[in-house]
Amino acid sequence: GAGLAGATQAPRATAQDRRQWQERFEAFRARGLSIDMTRGKPCAEQLALSDALLDLPGRGDFLTEDGGDARNYYGGPLGLPEARRLFCTMLDATPEQVAVGNNSSLALMHDMLAFAVLHGVPGGAQPWSRETDRFLCPVPGYDRHFALCEAFGLEMVPVPMTGRGPDMDAVEALARDPRVKGMWCVPLYSNPTGETYAPDVVERLARMQTGAPDFRLFWDKAYAVHHLTEQAEGVPSILALSAQAGHADRPLVFGSTSKITFAGAGLGLLAASRANLDWYAGHAGVRSIGPDKLNQLRHVRLLRDHAGLLVHMQAQRAILAPKFAIVQSALERHLDGRGVATWTRPRGGYFVSLQVRNGCARRVVALARQLGIVLVPAGKTHPQGHDPRDSTLRLAPSFPDPADLATAMEGICLGILLACTEEPLP
Numbered sequence: 001g002a003g004l005a006g007a008t009q010a011p012r013a014t015a016q017d018r019r020q021w022q023e024r025f026e027a028f029r030a031r032g033l034s035i036d037m038t039r040g041k042p043c044a045e046q047l048a049l050s051d052a053l054l055d056l057p058g059r060g061d062f063l064t065e066d067g068g069d070a071r072n073y074y075g076g077p078l079g080l081p082e083a084r085r086l087f088c089t090m091l092d093a094t095p096e097q098v099a100v101g102n103n104s105s106l107a108l109m110h111d112m113l114a115f116a117v118l119h120g121v122p123g124g125a126q127p128w129s130r131e132t133d134r135f136l137c138p139v140p141g142y143d144r145h146f147a148l149c150e151a152f153g154l155e156m157v158p159v160p161m162t163g164r165g166p167d168m169d170a171v172e173a174l175a176r177d178p179r180v181k182g183m184w185c186v187p188l189y190s191n192p193t194g195e196t197y198a199p200d201v202v203e204r205l206a207r208m209q210t211g212a213p214d215f216r217l218f219w220d221k222a223y224a225v226h227h228l229t230e231q232a233e234g235v236p237s238i239l240a241l242s243a244q245a246g247h248a249d250r251p252l253v254f255g256s257t258s259k260i261t262f263a264g265a266g267l268g269l270l271a272a273s274r275a276n277l278d279w280y281a282g283h284a285g286v287r288s289i290g291p292d293k294l295n296q297l298r299h300v301r302l303l304r305d306h307a308g309l310l311v312h313m314q315a316q317r318a319i320l321a322p323k324f325a326i327v328q329s330a331l332e333r334h335l336d337g338r339g340v341a342t343w344t345r346p347r348g349g350y351f352v353s354l355q356v357r358n359g360c361a362r363r364v365v366a367l368a369r370q371l372g373i374v375l376v377p378a379g380k381t382h383p384q385g386h387d388p389r390d391s392t393l394r395l396a397p398s399f400p401d402p403a404d405l406a407t408a409m410e411g412i413c414l415g416i417l418l419a420c421t422e423e424p425l426p
């Protein structure tokens, strides 16, 4: 669970402890390491799982299942039927509700916001205006979601995460404000806390009254099938629940294959109501004659169907789970019982999130950098890059190889011990 509470008291270490940590720190620094732990980037071994894509669909294979030529202008902005079918289960949607785009779900989120700001959305009386509109931002959250809000002039309203999703009493109260036009949600294995929204949280999000008739949930299922254990977590279908509650147009569901196949050359996915999809197709059809259909075909050939996709994700898990285990065992070995930090034990996704003692996160990042370990700047998990408690750290274990990761974790733990403890009083 993500029961995160930053300790406020400076835990006291013995002078001998601190001397020993300082010595280890100096010896570590002398090694001149360089280890990148900033982004949730797949490692080379993970990418290699999809190397068959480099030969697919292959010379002569360009016909879609309905007889179209994937090399040519063909089909509309929603993508190939076989690709829409392949990814619908992952998005808790029907094939008709799915649009398959080019790489990067962020690009789709960006386009949704751009279309909303320029043209308005179905059910809205006017374009989203730049001055007054607000977005609910669960914190800690994903920095690129916050960057989109900044780019479009949307005021960010932070809402705390609870370990089972956002604080729904706060969300329901804030959503009554008609200036609140939307909310970011990473319902599964959230970035960075790893928590999955509880079913009652999802239900309340689908049902709640909103002041804005054109309110949208930006439902980012980036880690929909990215399980790290046998206990695969899931959430109820936000599309189905919202429709039942009379708010069919509320959710915009996003996903991608960035952490399934190639992070730089995958497919971006969108699922939404008929009205939202028509709206998207209308604007996307002006922007482009259509997405890259050969990439869709090559993904269909590689993954085949949802079952094939899950098999593929088992192979991803075999690479990732041992790395997450390295992170956990280092944190336990070095920090357990010290009162300097709490951390999450995610069952999926790409991140471990730490709460170090209040006022120490930036110092930990700076100390790690002295050791050649690059962490994402402290504060990035909060709107405007400002963590008022200076206490949240995000670790991304996927990219370094296991040996480097173990080394990095030792260095990070040393940094935490030095930053978060104080000399005993004389």
Ligand code: PMP
Pocket (backbone or CB within 6 Å): 040, 103, 104, 105, 106, 107, 142, 186, 191, 220, 222, 255, 256, 257, 258, 263, 268
């Ligand atoms: N959403 C979340 C929550 C993410 O963590 C990430 C990647 N780190 C993305 C979106 C980006 O996905 P894409 O590559 O599809 O743009």
